[in-house]
Amino acid sequence: MRTIAELETAARRRLAPAHYDFYAGGAGEEETLRANEEAFRRRVLVPRVLRNVGKRDLAVELAGSPLSMPVLLSPTAFHRLAHPDGELATARAAARAGTVLVVSMAATTAIEDIVAAAREVTDDPALWFQLYLQPDREFTKAVICRAERAGVKALVVTVDSAVFGKRERDHRNGFLDLPPELSVENMRDDTGRVRDIEMPAELTWTDVEWLRTISGLPILLKGILHPSDARLAVEAGVSGLVVSNHGGRQLDSAVSTMDALPAVASAVDGAIPLILDGGVRRGTDVVKALALGASAVGIGRPALWGLAAAGTEGVTEVLEGLREEVDRAFALCGAADPAGLTAELVR
Numbered sequence: 001m002r003t004i005a006e007l008e009t010a011a012r013r014r015l016a017p018a019h020y021d022f023y024a025g026g027a028g029e030e031e032t033l034r035a036n037e038e039a040f041r042r043r044v045l046v047p048r049v050l051r052n053v054g055k056r057d058l059a060v061e062l063a064g065s066p067l068s069m070p071v072l073l074s075p076t077a078f079h080r081l082a083h084p085d086g087e088l089a090t091a092r093a094a095a096r097a098g099t100v101l102v103v104s105m106a107a108t109t110a111i112e113d114i115v116a117a118a119r120e121v122t123d124d125p126a127l128w129f130q131l132y133l134q135p136d137r138e139f140t141k142a143v144i145c146r147a148e149r150a151g152v153k154a155l156v157v158t159v160d161s162a163v164f165g166k167r168e169r170d171h172r173n174g175f176l177d178l179p180p181e182l183s184v185e186n187m188r189d190d191t192g193r194v195r196d197i198e199m200p201a202e203l204t205w206t207d208v209e210w211l212r213t214i215s216g217l218p219i220l221l222k223g224i225l226h227p228s229d230a231r232l233a234v235e236a237g238v239s240g241l242v243v244s245n246h247g248g249r250q251l252d253s254a255v256s257t258m259d260a261l262p263a264v265a266s267a268v269d270g271a272i273p274l275i276l277d278g279g280v281r282r283g284t285d286v287v288k289a290l291a292l293g294a295s296a297v298g299i300g301r302p303a304l305w306g307l308a309a310a311g312t313e314g315v316t317e318v319l320e321g322l323r324e325e326v327d328r329a330f331a332l333c334g335a336a337d338p339a340g341l342t343a344e345l346v347r
Protein backbone atom coordinates (compact mmCIF):
# COMPACT_ATOMS: atom_id res chain seq x y z
CA MET A 1 0.00 0.00 0.00
CA ARG A 2 1.46 3.38 -1.00
CA THR A 3 1.47 6.37 1.31
CA ILE A 4 -0.48 9.47 0.35
CA ALA A 5 2.82 11.24 -0.44
CA GLU A 6 3.76 8.42 -2.81
CA LEU A 7 0.35 8.56 -4.47
CA GLU A 8 0.75 12.32 -4.91
CA THR A 9 4.04 11.68 -6.73
CA ALA A 10 2.34 9.11 -8.97
CA ALA A 11 -0.56 11.48 -9.62
CA ARG A 12 1.75 14.34 -10.47
CA ARG A 13 3.44 12.22 -13.13
CA ARG A 14 0.07 11.51 -14.79
CA LEU A 15 -1.58 14.90 -14.56
CA ALA A 16 -1.13 17.88 -16.85
CA PRO A 17 0.95 20.38 -14.84
CA ALA A 18 -1.85 22.97 -14.77
CA HIS A 19 -4.30 20.35 -13.47
CA TYR A 20 -1.86 19.17 -10.82
CA ASP A 21 -1.46 22.81 -9.71
CA PHE A 22 -5.23 23.31 -9.64
CA TYR A 23 -5.55 20.38 -7.23
CA ALA A 24 -2.44 21.03 -5.15
CA GLY A 25 -2.55 24.79 -4.93
CA GLY A 26 -3.96 27.21 -2.41
CA ALA A 27 -4.75 30.91 -2.26
CA GLY A 28 -2.20 33.73 -2.13
CA GLU A 29 1.11 32.81 -0.48
CA GLU A 30 -0.36 29.37 0.39
CA GLU A 31 0.33 30.05 4.09
CA THR A 32 -2.89 28.36 5.19
CA LEU A 33 -2.33 25.43 2.85
CA ARG A 34 1.00 24.75 4.58
CA ALA A 35 -0.33 25.62 8.05
CA ASN A 36 -2.95 22.86 7.90
CA GLU A 37 -0.31 20.13 7.66
CA GLU A 38 2.13 21.89 10.00
CA ALA A 39 -0.52 22.10 12.72
CA PHE A 40 -0.62 18.30 12.83
CA ARG A 41 3.18 18.00 12.90
CA ARG A 42 3.39 20.51 15.80
CA ARG A 43 1.15 18.34 17.98
CA VAL A 44 2.42 15.15 19.56
CA LEU A 45 0.58 12.20 21.04
CA VAL A 46 1.01 11.19 24.68
CA PRO A 47 -0.39 7.65 24.59
CA ARG A 48 -2.14 5.72 27.36
CA VAL A 49 -1.37 2.02 27.92
CA LEU A 50 -2.87 -1.12 29.52
CA ARG A 51 -6.37 -0.35 28.31
CA ASN A 52 -7.42 -3.56 26.53
CA VAL A 53 -7.55 -2.49 22.93
CA GLY A 54 -7.86 -6.05 21.59
CA LYS A 55 -11.19 -5.35 19.92
CA ARG A 56 -11.34 -2.02 18.14
CA ASP A 57 -14.31 -0.33 16.52
CA LEU A 58 -13.64 2.66 14.26
CA ALA A 59 -17.26 3.19 13.17
CA VAL A 60 -19.10 6.47 13.68
CA GLU A 61 -22.49 7.84 12.67
CA LEU A 62 -22.83 11.35 11.28
CA ALA A 63 -26.08 13.12 10.42
CA GLY A 64 -27.82 9.75 10.11
CA SER A 65 -25.17 8.17 7.86
CA PRO A 66 -23.07 5.27 9.16
CA LEU A 67 -19.32 5.41 8.44
CA SER A 68 -17.07 2.38 8.91
CA MET A 69 -14.28 4.71 10.05
CA PRO A 70 -14.03 8.38 11.01
CA VAL A 71 -12.74 9.44 7.59
CA LEU A 72 -14.90 10.75 4.75
CA LEU A 73 -14.28 12.30 1.37
CA SER A 74 -14.65 16.08 1.38
CA PRO A 75 -16.17 17.65 -1.73
CA THR A 76 -13.70 18.39 -4.49
CA ALA A 77 -14.40 19.75 -7.95
CA PHE A 78 -13.70 18.31 -11.37
CA HIS A 79 -12.81 14.62 -10.80
CA ARG A 80 -12.82 13.92 -14.52
CA LEU A 81 -9.70 16.07 -14.85
CA ALA A 82 -7.97 13.45 -12.70
CA HIS A 83 -9.32 10.29 -14.32
CA PRO A 84 -11.78 9.49 -17.12
CA ASP A 85 -14.09 7.71 -14.63
CA GLY A 86 -14.11 10.82 -12.47
CA GLU A 87 -16.70 10.92 -9.70
CA LEU A 88 -17.96 7.42 -10.63
CA ALA A 89 -14.62 6.00 -9.53
CA THR A 90 -14.56 8.03 -6.33
CA ALA A 91 -18.13 7.01 -5.47
CA ARG A 92 -17.34 3.31 -5.96
CA ALA A 93 -14.29 3.57 -3.70
CA ALA A 94 -16.23 5.43 -0.98
CA ALA A 95 -19.03 2.85 -1.11
CA ARG A 96 -16.50 0.01 -0.93
CA ALA A 97 -14.90 1.58 2.12
CA GLY A 98 -18.29 2.17 3.76
CA THR A 99 -17.80 5.89 4.06
CA VAL A 100 -19.39 9.12 2.90
CA LEU A 101 -18.53 10.86 -0.34
CA VAL A 102 -19.58 14.50 -0.33
CA VAL A 103 -20.27 15.18 -4.01
CA SER A 104 -19.19 18.67 -5.06
CA MET A 105 -21.63 20.99 -6.77
CA ALA A 106 -18.73 21.33 -9.24
CA ALA A 107 -18.73 17.59 -10.02
CA THR A 108 -18.12 16.72 -13.66
CA THR A 109 -20.64 13.85 -13.52
CA ALA A 110 -24.42 13.92 -13.05
CA ILE A 111 -25.53 13.12 -9.51
CA GLU A 112 -27.86 10.35 -10.72
CA ASP A 113 -24.91 8.55 -12.34
CA ILE A 114 -22.75 8.98 -9.24
CA VAL A 115 -25.44 7.44 -7.02
CA ALA A 116 -25.91 4.59 -9.51
CA ALA A 117 -22.15 3.84 -9.45
CA ALA A 118 -22.17 3.69 -5.64
CA ARG A 119 -25.25 1.44 -5.75
CA GLU A 120 -23.31 -1.06 -7.87
CA VAL A 121 -21.27 -1.60 -4.70
CA THR A 122 -23.84 -1.27 -1.92
CA ASP A 123 -27.64 -0.93 -1.80
CA ASP A 124 -27.67 2.08 0.45
CA PRO A 125 -24.60 4.27 -0.17
CA ALA A 126 -24.00 7.38 1.90
CA LEU A 127 -23.62 10.22 -0.59
CA TRP A 128 -23.98 13.81 0.54
CA PHE A 129 -24.27 16.80 -1.77
CA GLN A 130 -22.28 20.01 -1.36
CA LEU A 131 -23.66 23.27 -2.61
CA TYR A 132 -22.97 26.93 -2.96
CA LEU A 133 -26.38 28.60 -2.52
CA GLN A 134 -26.97 30.38 -5.82
CA PRO A 135 -28.49 33.85 -6.09
CA ASP A 136 -31.29 32.31 -8.18
CA ARG A 137 -33.23 30.60 -5.41
CA GLU A 138 -35.59 28.72 -7.74
CA PHE A 139 -32.59 27.21 -9.49
CA THR A 140 -30.93 26.36 -6.15
CA LYS A 141 -34.15 24.64 -5.11
CA ALA A 142 -34.23 22.68 -8.35
CA VAL A 143 -30.63 21.50 -7.84
CA ILE A 144 -31.45 20.38 -4.30
CA CYS A 145 -34.64 18.57 -5.39
CA ARG A 146 -32.66 16.81 -8.10
CA ALA A 147 -30.01 15.67 -5.60
CA GLU A 148 -32.70 14.53 -3.16
CA ARG A 149 -34.49 12.56 -5.89
CA ALA A 150 -31.21 10.93 -6.84
CA GLY A 151 -30.84 9.69 -3.26
CA VAL A 152 -28.36 11.93 -1.43
CA LYS A 153 -28.56 11.73 2.35
CA ALA A 154 -27.45 15.20 3.48
CA LEU A 155 -26.65 18.68 2.19
CA VAL A 156 -23.35 20.39 2.91
CA VAL A 157 -23.50 24.13 2.38
CA THR A 158 -20.14 25.76 1.83
CA VAL A 159 -20.06 29.11 3.61
CA ASP A 160 -16.40 30.14 3.33
CA SER A 161 -16.63 31.36 -0.25
CA ALA A 162 -18.26 34.79 -0.37
CA VAL A 163 -15.92 35.34 -3.30
CA PHE A 164 -13.53 32.95 -5.02
CA GLY A 165 -10.07 32.70 -3.40
CA LYS A 166 -7.21 33.91 -5.59
CA ARG A 167 -5.28 30.81 -6.57
CA GLU A 168 -2.18 32.32 -8.09
CA ARG A 169 -0.94 29.07 -9.62
CA ASP A 170 -4.12 28.92 -11.72
CA HIS A 171 -3.66 32.51 -12.87
CA ARG A 172 -0.04 31.85 -13.81
CA ASN A 173 -1.08 28.69 -15.68
CA GLY A 174 -4.06 30.34 -17.36
CA PHE A 175 -6.25 27.56 -15.90
CA LEU A 176 -9.46 29.46 -15.35
CA ASP A 177 -12.05 27.11 -16.80
CA LEU A 178 -12.77 23.45 -17.52
CA PRO A 179 -11.76 22.07 -20.92
CA PRO A 180 -14.71 22.19 -23.35
CA GLU A 181 -15.43 18.43 -23.18
CA LEU A 182 -16.20 18.65 -19.44
CA SER A 183 -18.88 20.53 -17.58
CA VAL A 184 -20.37 20.89 -14.13
CA GLU A 185 -23.21 18.49 -14.85
CA ASN A 186 -25.35 19.30 -11.83
CA MET A 187 -25.64 22.93 -12.86
CA ARG A 188 -27.82 22.10 -15.87
CA ASP A 189 -31.10 23.97 -15.78
CA ASP A 190 -34.40 22.83 -17.26
CA THR A 191 -33.40 24.18 -20.67
CA GLY A 192 -30.31 21.93 -20.63
CA ARG A 193 -27.92 24.88 -20.30
CA VAL A 194 -25.06 24.46 -17.82
CA ARG A 195 -25.00 27.49 -15.55
CA ASP A 196 -21.84 28.96 -14.03
CA ILE A 197 -21.43 28.45 -10.30
CA GLU A 198 -21.66 31.82 -8.59
CA MET A 199 -19.92 32.47 -5.29
CA PRO A 200 -22.63 33.64 -2.87
CA ALA A 201 -21.40 36.97 -1.44
CA GLU A 202 -24.77 38.04 -0.02
CA LEU A 203 -25.53 34.98 2.13
CA THR A 204 -26.67 35.42 5.74
CA TRP A 205 -28.05 33.14 8.45
CA THR A 206 -31.52 33.85 7.02
CA ASP A 207 -30.53 31.82 3.96
CA VAL A 208 -29.72 28.86 6.20
CA GLU A 209 -33.24 29.18 7.66
CA TRP A 210 -34.66 29.31 4.11
CA LEU A 211 -32.81 26.14 3.23
CA ARG A 212 -34.36 24.36 6.20
CA THR A 213 -37.81 25.27 4.85
CA ILE A 214 -37.16 23.69 1.45
CA SER A 215 -35.38 20.47 2.39
CA GLY A 216 -35.91 17.85 5.05
CA LEU A 217 -32.38 16.51 4.62
CA PRO A 218 -29.80 17.05 7.35
CA ILE A 219 -27.88 20.27 6.65
CA LEU A 220 -24.22 20.74 7.52
CA LEU A 221 -22.26 23.98 7.16
CA LYS A 222 -18.77 23.72 5.72
CA GLY A 223 -16.13 26.36 6.34
CA ILE A 224 -16.69 27.31 9.98
CA LEU A 225 -13.57 28.45 11.89
CA HIS A 226 -14.87 31.00 14.42
CA PRO A 227 -16.45 29.80 17.68
CA SER A 228 -19.11 32.53 17.50
CA ASP A 229 -20.23 31.22 14.10
CA ALA A 230 -20.25 27.71 15.51
CA ARG A 231 -22.65 28.88 18.25
CA LEU A 232 -24.89 30.58 15.67
CA ALA A 233 -24.90 27.38 13.62
CA VAL A 234 -26.12 25.38 16.62
CA GLU A 235 -28.88 27.98 17.14
CA ALA A 236 -29.77 27.69 13.44
CA GLY A 237 -30.44 23.99 14.01
CA VAL A 238 -27.93 22.53 11.56
CA SER A 239 -26.95 18.86 11.87
CA GLY A 240 -23.19 19.32 11.82
CA LEU A 241 -20.26 21.55 10.94
CA VAL A 242 -17.17 21.10 8.85
CA VAL A 243 -14.29 22.94 10.47
CA SER A 244 -12.56 23.86 7.25
CA ASN A 245 -10.59 26.57 5.52
CA HIS A 246 -11.26 24.97 2.14
CA GLY A 247 -7.81 23.37 2.14
CA GLY A 248 -6.17 26.83 2.15
CA ARG A 249 -7.86 27.77 -1.13
CA GLN A 250 -10.01 30.67 0.09
CA LEU A 251 -8.72 33.11 2.73
CA ASP A 252 -4.95 32.85 2.82
CA SER A 253 -3.54 33.43 6.31
CA ALA A 254 -6.70 31.92 7.82
CA VAL A 255 -6.12 29.84 10.92
CA SER A 256 -5.26 26.18 10.37
CA THR A 257 -8.16 23.87 11.06
CA MET A 258 -6.38 22.05 13.92
CA ASP A 259 -5.67 25.40 15.59
CA ALA A 260 -9.32 26.41 15.15
CA LEU A 261 -10.81 23.12 16.37
CA PRO A 262 -10.50 23.37 20.19
CA ALA A 263 -12.39 26.70 20.42
CA VAL A 264 -15.07 25.52 18.00
CA ALA A 265 -15.47 22.26 19.93
CA SER A 266 -15.80 24.15 23.18
CA ALA A 267 -18.41 26.52 21.65
CA VAL A 268 -20.49 23.64 20.31
CA ASP A 269 -20.05 21.59 23.50
CA GLY A 270 -21.13 18.32 21.89
CA ALA A 271 -24.46 19.68 20.57
CA ILE A 272 -23.68 18.69 16.96
CA PRO A 273 -20.88 16.67 15.33
CA LEU A 274 -17.79 18.39 13.98
CA ILE A 275 -15.93 17.19 10.92
CA LEU A 276 -12.45 18.63 10.43
CA ASP A 277 -10.70 18.81 7.08
CA GLY A 278 -7.43 20.29 5.86
CA GLY A 279 -4.03 18.64 5.91
CA VAL A 280 -5.08 15.15 7.06
CA ARG A 281 -2.46 12.81 5.59
CA ARG A 282 -1.83 10.14 8.25
CA GLY A 283 -3.80 7.99 10.67
CA THR A 284 -2.18 9.84 13.56
CA ASP A 285 -3.64 13.11 12.15
CA VAL A 286 -7.10 11.55 12.40
CA VAL A 287 -6.46 10.52 16.00
CA LYS A 288 -5.27 14.04 16.92
CA ALA A 289 -8.38 15.64 15.39
CA LEU A 290 -10.72 13.21 17.15
CA ALA A 291 -8.95 13.68 20.47
CA LEU A 292 -9.46 17.46 20.21
CA GLY A 293 -13.17 17.27 19.48
CA ALA A 294 -13.85 16.18 15.90
CA SER A 295 -16.22 13.28 15.26
CA ALA A 296 -14.58 12.56 11.92
CA VAL A 297 -12.19 14.08 9.41
CA GLY A 298 -12.52 14.82 5.71
CA ILE A 299 -9.83 14.40 3.09
CA GLY A 300 -9.70 16.43 -0.11
CA ARG A 301 -6.45 16.20 -2.07
CA PRO A 302 -5.48 12.68 -0.94
CA ALA A 303 -8.51 11.21 -2.73
CA LEU A 304 -7.63 13.21 -5.86
CA TRP A 305 -4.10 11.79 -5.79
CA GLY A 306 -5.45 8.26 -5.51
CA LEU A 307 -7.97 8.93 -8.28
CA ALA A 308 -5.36 10.35 -10.65
CA ALA A 309 -2.90 7.56 -9.86
CA ALA A 310 -5.27 4.61 -10.32
CA GLY A 311 -9.01 5.45 -10.47
CA THR A 312 -11.22 3.50 -8.06
CA GLU A 313 -8.28 1.33 -6.96
CA GLY A 314 -6.22 4.42 -6.16
CA VAL A 315 -8.95 6.00 -4.01
CA THR A 316 -9.38 2.63 -2.30
CA GLU A 317 -5.63 2.56 -1.63
CA VAL A 318 -5.90 5.95 0.08
CA LEU A 319 -8.91 4.96 2.19
CA GLU A 320 -7.67 1.51 3.18
CA GLY A 321 -4.20 2.87 3.90
CA LEU A 322 -5.73 5.45 6.23
CA ARG A 323 -7.99 2.85 7.84
CA GLU A 324 -4.98 0.67 8.66
CA GLU A 325 -3.05 3.65 10.07
CA VAL A 326 -6.03 4.89 12.11
CA ASP A 327 -6.62 1.45 13.57
CA ARG A 328 -2.95 1.09 14.52
CA ALA A 329 -2.89 4.60 16.04
CA PHE A 330 -6.04 3.86 18.09
CA ALA A 331 -4.40 0.71 19.50
CA LEU A 332 -1.10 2.43 20.28
CA CYS A 333 -2.92 5.33 21.98
CA GLY A 334 -4.93 2.96 24.17
CA ALA A 335 -8.29 3.69 22.51
CA ALA A 336 -10.67 0.91 21.48
CA ASP A 337 -13.12 3.29 19.84
CA PRO A 338 -13.50 7.01 19.08
CA ALA A 339 -14.86 7.72 22.57
CA GLY A 340 -11.51 6.53 23.94
CA LEU A 341 -9.71 9.44 22.30
CA THR A 342 -9.60 12.40 24.66
CA ALA A 343 -7.74 15.73 24.70
CA GLU A 344 -5.18 14.46 27.27
CA LEU A 345 -3.65 12.37 24.44
CA VAL A 346 -2.47 15.44 22.52
CA ARG A 347 0.18 18.00 23.46
Ligand SMILES: Cc1cc2nc3c(=O)[nH]c(=O)nc-3n(C[C@H](O)[C@H](O)[C@H](O)COP(=O)(O)O)c2cc1C
Pocket residue numbers: 022023024036074075076077104105106130158222244245246247248249277278279280298299300301302
Ligand atom coordinates in the same frame (compact mmCIF):
# COMPACT_ATOMS: atom_id res chain seq x y z
C1 LIG B 1 -9.09 20.61 -6.09
C2 LIG B 1 -10.01 20.95 -4.97
C3 LIG B 1 -11.33 21.23 -5.25
C4 LIG B 1 -12.21 21.55 -4.21
N1 LIG B 1 -13.51 21.75 -4.50
C5 LIG B 1 -14.38 22.04 -3.51
C6 LIG B 1 -15.74 22.21 -3.79
O1 LIG B 1 -16.19 22.07 -4.90
N2 LIG B 1 -16.56 22.52 -2.76
C7 LIG B 1 -16.09 22.69 -1.47
O2 LIG B 1 -16.87 22.99 -0.57
N3 LIG B 1 -14.80 22.49 -1.18
C8 LIG B 1 -13.93 22.17 -2.16
N4 LIG B 1 -12.62 21.95 -1.87
C9 LIG B 1 -12.18 21.97 -0.46
C10 LIG B 1 -12.27 20.55 0.15
O3 LIG B 1 -13.62 20.20 0.35
C11 LIG B 1 -11.59 20.46 1.51
O4 LIG B 1 -12.07 21.45 2.35
C12 LIG B 1 -10.07 20.53 1.42
O5 LIG B 1 -9.58 19.95 0.25
C13 LIG B 1 -9.44 19.82 2.62
O6 LIG B 1 -8.06 19.94 2.60
P1 LIG B 1 -7.06 18.80 2.07
O7 LIG B 1 -7.09 18.88 0.61
O8 LIG B 1 -5.77 19.25 2.66
O9 LIG B 1 -7.53 17.48 2.59
C14 LIG B 1 -11.74 21.62 -2.88
C15 LIG B 1 -10.40 21.33 -2.61
C16 LIG B 1 -9.54 20.99 -3.64
C17 LIG B 1 -8.12 20.66 -3.30
Ligand SMILES: CCCCCCC(=O)C(=O)O
Pocket residue numbers: 077106197246249
Ligand atom coordinates in the same frame (compact mmCIF):
# COMPACT_ATOMS: atom_id res chain seq x y z
C1 LIG C 1 -16.38 27.98 -10.97
C2 LIG C 1 -16.39 26.59 -10.43
C3 LIG C 1 -16.25 26.65 -8.96
C4 LIG C 1 -15.62 25.41 -8.49
C5 LIG C 1 -15.31 25.54 -7.07
C6 LIG C 1 -14.44 24.46 -6.66
C7 LIG C 1 -13.81 24.77 -5.38
O1 LIG C 1 -14.46 25.01 -4.39
C8 LIG C 1 -12.39 24.79 -5.30
O2 LIG C 1 -11.85 24.94 -4.19
O3 LIG C 1 -11.73 24.67 -6.34
